[in-house]
Amino acid sequence: MRHLVHLLVLMCCLCLPSRLSAQDVQVADSIVVDSTLQVSLLTCSPGFASYELYGHTALRVHSTQYDYDVVFNYGVFDFKQEHFVWRFVLGECDYMCAASEYYIFEHDYRMRGSSITEQVLNLLPIEASELTSALLANCQPENSVYRYNIFRSNCTTKARDMIEAYVRGVVRYPARAPRYTFRQILHQFTADSPWDEAGNDLLLGADVDTLLCERDEMFAPIYMMWYADSAMIDRGAWGCTPLVRERRVLLEENSDLLQQSEAAEPTFFLTPAQLFWGLLCATLLLGYWEVRRRRVVWGVDAVLMTLQGIAGILIVFMSLFSEHPAVDSNWQAWLLNPLPLFFVYPVVRADIRGERSVYHAGAAAVLVAFLLLSYVIPQHFSSITMPLALLLLSRTVVHLWIYRLSR
16 A cells, blocks of 8 residues: 555655735736746756655746745645545545745755756746736636646646746757656656555556657656756747756755655665565475475465455556556556455365365466566566566465375
8 A cells, every 4th residue: 555655646746835825916916017027947856755756846936026936836735635545546636736935945845955956938028927827827726726647747747738838839849769668767766766666566557668759758857857958939930949048956955865864764674576586485495395295384375365365456446446547557467366365265275174276276377377478468567576476376386286296
């Protein structure tokens, strides 16, 4: 369940800004004729908490004439919403656009140790004014909520779409090679968090393993920043101008604070791959002992089949009922599904009586087929999938072997 929550919040950095007051809105209305008005794309570097791994994007509106400096953030959600966790699981996550003073926004990331990079957009005064008005409107209670999608509608894509909607022209992004898949981009940010990476890979199916177009890669904040650097605004007869007028670092990364944050995160001394390969070795040694004595340790089967079935309930439920993208194309449901739960009792009873159970022959056939087809299935599997499949297969082989020796 921990990794499920990690997946569901993987592209949002939680920020708790205050909403604009009526006075703020009045000031903003006067900004329409402000020649010093600037709109910027803010990109915050990743942290070490699960929801911080991917960085964050926001929009900043700054006016020196009116001393107005506000950040608009599309990555806000409220844990107190009714049935929040259940809606998270179903993929019916409602996020909000909210605004806060820039100094509050900067303080949050300063305390975390992350950097903030600002890209001042090369907008016409009328474009900046209209975009500011639209952002203010989006923060009103009746307009602030939107349906969140990890890859298609998150804090980064919403900021990009708002910019494009109020540019008088077409924003053209550079072609880039090589291109990546969603999973490969996620892996770039979870490389130092193997448990988060394994949890993501366990839940995400084959749909995240197809090559993306440049626009799709912009779901990640840092990728959006890179693309914005080289993007051009095509204004037709008026020519092309760079999307970004100026790039500057507003807040430097603090390595000491980041190390403190990393140290504060709960860790396990083994990676998921190390743990499951170790469990496989232990299971093989147990199986050797069982074959030598022609006796099955039925408690191991009861625990393994129960855990396998519980994990399978999660994966199958997500595949069938969740609106989250890419969870319905998960081939790992072959390996982790609820069926073992229906066979725990008859298998344990057969183990105690020394009898044969038809479950093991069927499970062995499915596991062998999965292992053979895994080389052609168009999905990158979690680091725990192969050792887990071999572990489960070893248990079925031990049962079939002992039954054959006992005949």
